[in-house]
Structure formats: C-alpha cells, structure tokens
Amino acid sequence: MKLTISQIARIVDARIVGEEDEVIHDIASFPQAKPGELTFASEPRFLKTIDQSQAGAIIVPTDFDHKVLNQFQGALLKCKNPRVSFFKVVSSIYPKKQITPFVSPDASIGKNVTIGKEVIIHPQVYIGDDVIIGDRVQLFPHVFIGDEVSIGDGSIVKPNVTIMEKSRIGKQVLIHSGTVIGSDGFGFAQQDDVHEKLEHTGYVQIDDHVEIGACNTIDRGTLGKTHIQQGVKTDNLVHIAHNVRVGKNTLLVAQVGIAGSASIGDNVILAGRAGVTGHIHVGDHTIVGPNAGVVSSVPSNQIVSGFPHMPHKKWLKIAAFIPRLLDFRKKILSLEQRVKKIETTRKKSENK
C-alpha cells in the first residue's frame, strides 16, 4: 500500500521535516533505502550518514538536529522511538491479507468442540474431543489439537504444530511451525537396567501474549503443569522440560535448553544456546550469556556467563586470559628453572 509522508506522520505521531505530500511505496533497511522508500535511523552510525542516504523518508529521534544536513533530499519524520514507529508503518504498508473467516470441511473436528466467532480453521487441521477454540483463532494446515485443549481468543497456530491433550493456550498467543507442546517429559524409573515409563498426567499452560518459535519442544508436567507465563518470547529450537516455569516477559533465544522443574524468573534473558540445570531458580531480570551453563540458582539482577556460570565480567576476563594460558605456562616453567638455580647456588654457597 502507498502512503504519503503526512499519512505516515499521523500513524506514528511524528513531526515532518520536508515535503509532506511525497509518496512512500515501500520500506527498506537504512543502507538499502532508495527514493520512494521509508527507513529509520536510531543508531549514531546511521544518524551520521543520513546525508549519503537516497531514502525517500527517514524516521529519526525527536532530538535529531536536521540542520546539520546538507544533501539529504528526502523527508525526515521525528518521533520518540524510531524503530517501533517504523515497524508500525510496516504493518500499514504491508497490511495482513484479510481472510474471510471459515472452517474448512476438510478439517477433522472431534466431539464436543466449542468454536468461537470469526475463526479460521484451514483444511487438514485435526481437532480432538472436548476442545475449546476462542474467537478469531487461526489454525493452519496440519495443526494437531489434542483432546481437552483450550486456545484463547486471537491466538494463531502456524502449520505442522502439535498441541497435545489438556494443553491450555492463552489469548493472542502465536506458535510457529514444527513446535510440539505437551510431549511427555523424560521421566523414567530404573528397575535393574530397564527404564520403566512413568505416566505423565500433567499439562502445559501458556499464558496470554506469548510467542513460541519454530521447532520448540515444551513437555507437559509429570504432575501439575509446565508454565509459560504472560509475554514470554522464545526463538527457534528451544527445549523446555517438564514442570519448568518461565516467568513473565522472559526471552529464550535460539537453541536454549531448560531441564526439568527449573524455575526462570520474570524479565530474564537466556541468550542463544544457554542451558539451565533442573530444579534450580534463575532470578528476575537476570541475563545469562550465550552458550552459558547455569548449574545452580542465580539471584535476581545478575549477568552470568560461562560453563559453569560465573559473573559475566569475570568470565570476560577469563575468556580473554585463556588464549594466553600457554604464555603463562612458559612463564611458570621458566620460573621453576630460575628458582631452582637460585636454590642450587644458595646450597653451594652454604656448603662452602
């Protein structure tokens, strides 16, 4: 969709510097933006080079001083948070395809299923018995919804997602493709060498406004629940074991793994491929570095890295020191010889 500068300014509540009737027909990243395209600049490295930009318009911070510009031909849109504002415009230029709600006759729907208003249920969806589907829910092809599952208003389940029995999905939840919710946890009882299956009768609860990435695995509780709380976002290939709690607004980056019964606080960040041991607690607002392994509970407001985890600043120093270990090996061996020499000379002189 095309928008004029002034239409865009209204969407993001911006002050215009330049031609308000110019037409924007597309969006682009800062280095790629061409005439007729909108971009944004919030980092200094971009703000410094606006004069070299060919962009049709650029969203900049309120306090950007446009008088420093000499050559820039496009319009500036000044507003509070350029990045957030830019993506608001993206949603206007690329409005989501409007689909008239429908329930495909090629979906397989069980007994005693309650379906809300304006839902979209694609062909090749499977829904079990005693399921509740909220208003405006979208289920894509090859989604499996087990018995006694509930899905809240406005939630979207992408293709090839599996939601096993008894899972409770909140409102405005988005689940990406390939993800499995409610698989059995890894719990067995050893009898001699054989591992006997324990029945996992718990469930998964996902609260409102959660986004789950592609190919995640979230196990049901062994007893009770695995709980993903409001506003959590997970990246791809994340593993969450049985009875884990992930607190509000926590971010789990790609390939993270959380072992059974661990409890992650609110507003935590687990960076890419971080791992958390079972039965421990990671405090609110704590950040765990990439590749780190958290092996015991961590208080709130910490930054930790490494395996086993340690304070991030310490880890940075140690990570910088490790490549120099061989130099220090040399130093030690040299010191040994020198000290030995001193000791020998001393003995000789004593023996004289």
Next chain:
Amino acid sequence: MKLTISQIARIVDARIVGEEDEVIHDIASFPQAKPGELTFASEPRFLKTIDQSQAGAIIVPTDFDHKVLNQFQGALLKCKNPRVSFFKVVSSIYPKKQITPFVSPDASIGKNVTIGKEVIIHPQVYIGDDVIIGDRVQLFPHVFIGDEVSIGDGSIVKPNVTIMEKSRIGKQVLIHSGTVIGSDGFGFAQQDDVHEKLEHTGYVQIDDHVEIGACNTIDRGTLGKTHIQQGVKTDNLVHIAHNVRVGKNTLLVAQVGIAGSASIGDNVILAGRAGVTGHIHVGDHTIVGPNAGVVSSVPSNQIVSGFPHMPHKKWLKIAAFIPRLLDFRKKILSLEQRVKKIETTRKKSENK
C-alpha cells in the same frame, strides 16, 4: 477415577497404616498434596516433613518409622519403591482414554499394506506401499509412513512424525511428535568446490521398548543401518547421524548430538547437550556429563565431562579452578618480579 486406600494398597502391594476406607480422588506432588489426594515420599527432605503434609495418603518406603508422626491425619502406604508404586497408581486414577480401534477413511493408505488387529489409524495419516503395521499400533494424525516400513505390535506414533522408507520399528515403541526417522545422512563427495549427493540406501532400525522424544532427527545408514537398540530412551531435540549404534537401555538427554558411525554402548547416559564425535566408541555403563564433547573412544564404566572430555572428577576440579585463574595470573606475575629482584640482588652481590 476414585480409589480407596485399600484398593490402592492392592495395586502396589503395600501395608496400610491408617484408614483403609478413605477415598482418594486425585494425585499430586508432595508439597502440593491436599486431603483426598495421594502423593509419595522417598527423599529424606520429604520424609521428615510428613507431619506438615495435608495429603490424604502418602506412599512411603517399607522401613519408614510411622511412630515418629504426631499430627499427620492421612494414611500411609508402605511399599518397596514409593516412586514406581506411585506412578502405578497414577495409571489407575488416570486410566488412558479407551478408543475403539478404527482405521479412518480419511487416512491415505498405499498398496500392499498389511494392517494388524485392533489398530487405531487416525484421519490425515499417510501410509506408503508395502508397509506392515502390527497389532494394536496407534498412528496419530499427520504421521507419514514411507514405503516398506514395518511397525511392531503395540507401538504408538504421535502426531506430525515422519518415518521414511525402509525404517524398521520394533514392538512397544513410542515416538513423540515432530520426530524424523530415516532422513538422509550428511554425506557428500567433494568435486572441486561442489558437494555431490551420495545416495543413502541404508535404513533405521529401532528395537523393542524404545521411546524417542519430540523433534529428534535419526538419519538412515549410508549403507546398512542406524541402530537404536532395545530399551533406549531419548529426550527432545536429539540428533543421531547415519550408521550410529545406540546400545540397550541407553539414555540420551535433550539436545544430545551423535556424529556419523559412532557406537554408543549399553546402559550409557549422555547428559543434556553432550556431543559425540563420529567413528568412536563409548563403552557400556559410561556416563557423559552435560555439555561434554566426547572426542575419542571412552572405555566402559567411566564418568567423563568437559570439552574435550576428561575424567569427571578431574573436570570438576578444573571447572572449580578456572574462575580462580585470574588470581593465579596475579601470583605468577608477582613471582616473576620477586624472582627477578632476587636474581638482580644476587648479581650485584656477585659483582661486588
């Protein structure tokens, strides 16, 4: 389902201390158990706090001395293995939904397919040609079964699982959602810069009583087989490359990766995210720690950790030492100066 204390005692062969006619209507973990609910206690931290428990009944070890209790109002059930016994009762209180066997007309079934007795084949299942499906097998929606696959009696394949051609699945096997069995291995022949595809004509064999977690990838043999032996259990997001052998009753915890042609012994444990290099052997009853990288063969009955792997006890000491490296860096630099000073003084005194 509700059960009386005496009914439960019969299921798990327990001695009752308390009212045998009390009714249990649910199960719970020890800290959460309320009146009318059954739980179990085997760890000292729980056994010590039974007097504070509100549980309707608690399964305890045979040798637990109930005379130490003053306030506990519920019943005790004394038996050998409280945890295993508890989960036996779980299966009775939450009996699996009984489904009358059926083959959905909305499944797509190929030519020359042999189907056993009392199977459940859900809608939207795809079965290729020349397939053999044993008795009481359950195939959930969106399962793909390739040509010439066989699946043994009593096996269950959860939704969205892919089993590629020629795979041989044993009896009483359970495969969780999103898992791929029989994908091509990562084998190419380099010709200048180009990687030419090698045909993978091997297959995957999974023996009886195996459980495969969600979103596993198990590649077929390049030639011959990839072999998952009896009683193996894998957690989620596990990768098993071409021509790997995983021995009997071995446990592979979440995010483990095993490279091509590696051979893992019987009763091995690979902890979370452990990795094993190709073409090496891990001996029977060996344990590999979390995040460890096994880079060469390991004999039987070892415990190893770290990357590259080393004896676990050594690794524990080193892992504890690494955060103190900077102190030792200081010590070394200080020693250097002190030794230099001694050397200088000595030279001066010699020169006198």
Next chain:
Amino acid sequence: MKLTISQIARIVDARIVGEEDEVIHDIASFPQAKPGELTFASEPRFLKTIDQSQAGAIIVPTDFDHKVLNQFQGALLKCKNPRVSFFKVVSSIYPKKQITPFVSPDASIGKNVTIGKEVIIHPQVYIGDDVIIGDRVQLFPHVFIGDEVSIGDGSIVKPNVTIMEKSRIGKQVLIHSGTVIGSDGFGFAQQDDVHEKLEHTGYVQIDDHVEIGACNTIDRGTLGKTHIQQGVKTDNLVHIAHNVRVGKNTLLVAQVGIAGSASIGDNVILAGRAGVTGHIHVGDHTIVGPNAGVVSSVPSNQIVSGFPHMPHKKWLKIAAFIPRLLDFRKKILSLEQRVKKIETTRKKSENK
C-alpha cells in the same frame, strides 16, 4: 537391480581386473561386503586388507597395484575417485522408485497456482494462493506451501516440511522432513518490560542445488531476505536466523546456530554445533571447529575453534593444556613457598 562387472565398469569408466561377466546383486561397506556384493576401498587401511575381503568386486584407485594380491577372488574396478564412483553404482543398483507423475485430488491447492510438468503432489499437501511450482517438483504428504511461494524445477520437499509465504526455492533443491522455512525472526521492540512484535515482511531465498537437513529452522528476513546460496548443504537441527547470508557450497553440520544478520562466506565449513554471533562475517574457505563460538568476524582461509574462537592450532594446544591446569596450580603454589623461603633467608642474612 543386478549388474555385471562389465556393466558397472561402463557406468564408472573403470578398468577391470578379473571376471567381467560376474554378477553383482548388492552393495555393502568394505568390512561387510560378501560374494556377489560391490564395495570400494580408497583408504590405506582398507587397500591393505583386500586379500581378506570376500567382496564380489571392489572399486579401487587407478594406481592401486593389484599384483600384490594373492588370495582375493573377486574383481577389481580401477577408476579415479572410488567413493564417488561407488555411489554412482549405488544409484544404478538401487534405482529410485519410478512414480508416474500425479497431482492428488486429496491435496488442497489454492487460487492462481501455476504447476509445471511431471510434478508429483501427494495427498494431504497444502498449497496456498499465487504459488509457482516448477517442472518435476515432488511435494510429499503434509507439506505446507504458503502464499506467493515459488519452487524451482526438480526440487523435492519431504513430508511435514513448512514453507511459509513468499519463500523462493531454487532448482534441484532437496528439503528434509520437519524443516521450517520462513518463520518470523526473533525481533521485538521493548517498551518497558513488554516485548512488542515487529512485523517481519522479508522472505527466505534458497538458491539452486541446496540440500537442507531435517528439522532446520530458517527465519525470513525482518526486511529483505535470508539468503541460502547455491550448493549449500545443511545437516539436521540447524538454526539460521533472519537476514543471514550463507555463501555458495558452504557446509553447516548438525545443530549449528547462526544469529541474525551474520554473513557466512563461500565454501565455509561450520562443524557440528558451532555457533556464530549476529552481524559478523565469516570469510570464504574458513573452517569453524565443533562446538566453537564465533564472536567476531573471521577473515578468509582460517581454521578457528573454541569459545570465544581462536586459531585452531592454538586451541588444540590450550585444550591439551587445560586438563593439566591443576599440576600447574601446584607448581605455582610450590614456587610461591620456595620464593618466600629464599626471600626470608635473604632478609635474615641481611639483618645479621
């Protein structure tokens, strides 16, 4: 299919040493090959033991001296690249099942879909609107193809693959099961504690002759594209974030993860479970070791390992040194005492 030695020699352009009318009915690995079976030997350990082999025929390098053999009963086939030649024969002995092209009436196909010649579209495939499917494309059951996707001639998409809207797939591409292409990247804008969703309007472009392993996740560009270039091969469970570029003929081994906007050069190898930080560049022909974490840009033609990454040779030495750290700890503590002793004696003697 059975082949005579002379037929095989014609397929791989080989010189025969032995009976050219002997019949080969199967293939096997070198240690397992029996009479009537073909294998190959290119490594010294196999070439040395040909006299012990029961194989019906063995493909060997052109310069192999067959006069050293005394007991080997089978035929030798001498040609340039035994491994590549062997797998050419494999394709002849196990020719792919020929399926008459068809479009299943049980596939769900959207509006304005262009379908090429001789395609195979299995039942339970879903194709959205405005899709272009090239000649000889094969789509397996439970494949999802979103709106505005294009798939080039000869490409094969295995079961349970998800290809989201706007993805552009080249010619002769092979995508294994469970993989997700075009999921949203992990990009949010934080407003207080809440993470607001950014619309991801970019797409994924996969060029010709690419092979993608099982259960990969390849995110669309936030703006613009995520680009997998010609001849790239990925193993299983690989994560490729938004706006990543993977250069020509690069290999990504199992469980690799690449963060957003990283650029990987041509002919690179990322070994198993290597990770690459966002927004950095890995140069052409560089090799990254297993488990390594690349935290800053790496020039071309390097070999790096470790986390943080360092030159591979250095890392090998450090990895060998780390298990000896405790010995060096001892040395340092001993040196401290000895130096202290020397200093004390000196002081005493000065004070005399």
